Amino acid sequence: MDRDRILLTPGPLTTTLRTKLAMLKDWGSWDSDFIAVTASVRQRLLDIVHGHDSHVVVPLQGSGTFSVEAAVATVVPRDGHVLVLDNGAYCKRAAKLTEMMGRRASTMAFAEDEPVSAAALEARLKAVASITHVVLIHCETGTGVANPLAEVAAVCEKHGKGLIIDAMSSFAALPIDARSMRFDALVAASGKCLEGVPGMGFVFLRRAILDACAGNSLSLAMDLHDQHAYMTKTGQWRFTPPTHVLVALSEAITQFVEEGGQPARLARYVENCRTLVDGMAGLGFKPFLKPEVQAPIIVTFHAPAHPNYEFRRFYEGAKSHGFVLYPGKLTQVETFRVGCIGAIGPNEMRQAVAAVGDTLREMGIPSGAPAL
Ligand SMILES: *Cc1c(COP(=O)(O)O)cnc(C)c1O
Numbered sequence: 219m220d221r222d223r224i225l226l227t228p229g230p231l232t233t234t235l236r237t238k239l240a241m242l243k244d245w246g247s248w249d250s251d252f253i254a255v256t257a258s259v260r261q262r263l264l265d266i267v268h269g270h271d272s273h274v275v276v277p278l279q280g281s282g283t284f285s286v287e288a289a290v291a292t293v294v295p296r297d298g299h300v301l302v303l304d305n306g307a308y309c310k311r312a313a314k315l316t317e318m319m320g321r322r323a324s325t326m327a328f329a330e331d332e333p334v335s336a337a338a339l340e341a342r343l344k345a346v347a348s349i350t351h352v353v354l355i356h357c358e359t360g361t362g363v364a365n366p367l368a369e370v371a372a373v374c375e376k377h378g379k380g381l382i383i384d385a386m387s388s389f390a391a392l393p394i395d396a397r398s399m400r401f402d403a404l405v406a407a408s409g410k411c412l413e414g415v416p417g418m419g420f421v422f423l424r425r426a427i428l429d430a431c432a433g434n435s436l437s438l439a440m441d442l443h444d445q446h447a448y449m450t451k452t453g454q455w456r457f458t459p460p461t462h463v464l465v466a467l468s469e470a471i472t473q474f475v476e477e478g479g480q481p482a483r484l485a486r487y488v489e490n491c492r493t494l495v496d497g498m499a500g501l502g503f504k505p506f507l508k509p510e511v512q513a514p515i516i517v518t519f520h521a522p523a524h525p526n527y528e529f530r531r532f533y534e535g536a537k538s539h540g541f542v543l544y545p546g547k548l549t550q551v552e553t554f555r556v557g558c559i560g561a562i563g564p565n566e567m568r569q570a571v572a573a574v575g576d577t578l579r580e581m582g583i584p585s586g587a588p589a590l
Contacts, residue, residue, distance in 0.1 A: 223537060224566050227544045228359050228387055228516045229282075229409040230416050231560030233470065237414060240469035245461040252461060253453035255468050262471045263420055266389070266480060267404070269396035273422040276446045279460055282386045282407035285419025287315045288440040289382050289403040290353070292431050293423070294321050298350040300382075301326060301342065303334040303370070307360030307547045312353050312384060320436055324349070330361055330548065333511055336369035343377045351380040351402070357388040357513040360547040361506060362555070364392065364513035371399035380427070386410055386419075387515050390474060391484050391559065402427050408463055411483060411515070413561050414470040417463035487514040490558040490567050497571030498556075501578060502585035506553055514558050516544070520588030521552040526581050529554055535577030541570045 225232045245252040256277070263275045278285045290312075294300055300321050302313040305328040316323040326342055328334045334354070343349060354370050357363070367383065374381040380402040385394060389406030396404075402424045409416030421442055423431070428443070435441035439457070448456045477483060491514035495505055498519060506518035521527055529545060532554070536543050546553030556570070578586060 221540070223540050223542050224562060224570065225542045225560060226557045226570055227542055228555075228557040228559060229407070231409065231413065231557060232562050233413055233415060233466070234473060234561045236473060237466050237470045237561070240466045241415070241462040243465070245465065247459050247461065248454055252459075255465055256449070256455065256459070257453060259464060259468050259471065262475070264422075267394050267396045267422060269422055272396045273424055274428065274446060275420050275422050276442045276449070277418055277420040277455070277464070278440075278442065278445060279418055279455070279457065281416060282405070282410070282419050283311065283315070284440070285405045285407060285421050286312055286384050286386075287319060288419075288435075288437075288442050289405050289421045290316050290321065291319045291435040291437055291440045292421075292442040293380060293382060293403045293427065293434065294319075294351050295434055296320065296436070298322070299324070299348045300351045300353055301339075301346075301349045302353040303339060303355070303365070304328060305332065305334050305361075305363060305365070306330055306355065306358035308355045308358055308384060308386075309353075312355065316353065331363065331507055331511070333363055333365045334370070336366055336373045339370060340373045340377070343373065343379060349379060351382060353382045353384065356383055356385040356394075357392065357515050359387040359516055361518050362513055362516040363507055363511050364388075367394065368399055371401055375400045387559075388513065390480055391487050391515065392513065393480060393484070396422070400424070408467040408470075411487075411559050412467065412470050412474055413559075414467035415463055417460040418467070484514070486563060487558050489564050490514065490562065491517060493564040493567040494556060494558060494571065497568060498574065498586065501571065501575050502587035504588050506548070506551070516555050516557045516559070518546060518548070518553045518555050519586075521546070521554060522578070522583055522586045523589035524583040524585070526583050531581060532577060535580055536573050539573035539576055541573045
């Protein structure tokens, strides 16, 4: 079949033809046309969080994790102490990279099927005075749970702690307003809810802490302070920019604004998520999370109890019907994940459910119901 499959994965994801077509041109990195694209993308990213007065945004080459690592390396002083609120796989990754960046890291564990607790964070901050920074994963993509960003930001501000937010899978879909919440760094990337292609991240840095970030990074390539200083001076990226990724992101942001910005994107993803969960329920599938803690970004489903079920075969079956699913990321229970994000709507979600139903039939599995 010569048709692109629909990616129900949380990045890379399905992009529009317009976004793909934007990549059919070569750009010189120092050329004024490309410098203008960089400037325009940065302006429009700041628009999304209403951050012009309070923040700058610094793009960085690489996948999203590169930007999380860069944010920690740039924002946290070498003698800083980072507390990572941990309710899933991406939280554990953030704790690991914090340690590898040479910073003291502690984690605070929460159940994987529950949001982290701002009240528990407050108690910990009162008890452990050495903590300088908190890392929060806004939407924990490992399960799909939404964490309480505004509450955590309020606690950090009250106690004078820096806050680093991994908003990779939520940015541009869930509301984030820099005018009403304080954060030192917020990280996202091109290939998630903005529906660009993967290959670059970007970090919003609070202006008030920018000068103090000089010299924090132990890595040249990850130094966002240096990247910002160079970009301010020249309009250019330090080191080769991902030119095609950036122009695709620019085109994707134009479509994001045309669609109606964050509220419209959220509304479409909410409908995608509802269509998916309702359709899958009709096949017997059960989501891992309670609906009230589920972000409309990615849904974790329990694997069917039937002995014929095997994720590889299930995946290949759905793929042969045109839909690419995502493996689970939980260690204790067998699950798989389905993304609700990308240039797709409820029609594609209904087709995806039909493809899953066909796949179950082909595997001889009468129901998607899990063992309970
Ligand atoms: C996608 C994602 C990342 C970055 O992952 P990469 O594979 O490096 O792009 C980080 N945190 C969260 C919560 C994510 O969803």
